[in-house]
Every structure is written in structure tokens, then in C-alpha cells.
Amino acid sequence: MTTEKKKQLESSPENEPNLKGTLISVSVVGIFILVTWFGVFMLFLSR
Template sequence: MAEPQLAKKTETKNEESTTLKGTLASVFLLGFFIVVTWLGVYFLYLERF
């Protein structure tokens, strides 16, 4: 009878954990740019209304 594959143990390598500070900064900058753009369009709309 064939042995089930689930019983086979595999080793996983723990790689050095990386920091995501650069990713967080990029996301904040992109979010800031989107908010500033929306506010600019909104105030432009109010000015021309």
C-alpha cells in the first residue's frame, strides 16, 4: 500500500526577516499624494462653483 504524502516531514528554512519600512514609507507617500490631489480638485470645484 502507498504511504500518504501528508506524513512526510519537510524542513523549512527560516530566512532572515526583512523590514518593511521602505514599503510603509512608499504607501504613506502615495496615500498623501492621493489625498492632496483629491483636496486640490475639491477646492478647485468649490472655487469655480
Template sequence: MSKKHNKEPELKGTLISVSVVGIFILVTWFLAFYLFIDRF
């Protein structure tokens, strides 16, 4: 019987990319909110 080693997939890159996209969305939202508030 041969044992198969199922390694967990590397999730560090996924965490970094999701964090970058989340930060980008937050920055964009706050910039749009600032522009909206600034007009009034």
C-alpha cells in the same frame, strides 16, 4: 539538524512608500475639491 533563521521582511520602506502614495492621493483630492468649490 540545521536551524533556519527566517527574518521578518523589512517593512519600513513599504510603510514609507504607502504613506507617500496616500499623501499624494489626499493632496490631489483636496486640490480637485478646492477647484470644484472655487468655480461656484
């Protein structure tokens, strides 16, 4: 196998692990942080 082909194979999406669950999980964490922060911020504004 030529080096060129090897490189192509290495960068092909098939070799990348499937991290869809991770993407959704970290997004949920991010949303939780934002909701908490804005919740307390609204409370701050209302007082």
C-alpha cells in the same frame, strides 16, 4: 524544540521582514492621492 517555543520564535519580530521603506512608500502614495483630491475639490469649491 517544543511546539510552544517554535510558535514563539515564529511570531518573534526578528523573523518579520523589515518593511519600513514599504510603509513610507505607501504612505507617500496615500498622501499624493489626498493632495490630488483636495486640490481638485478646492477648485470645485472655488467655481
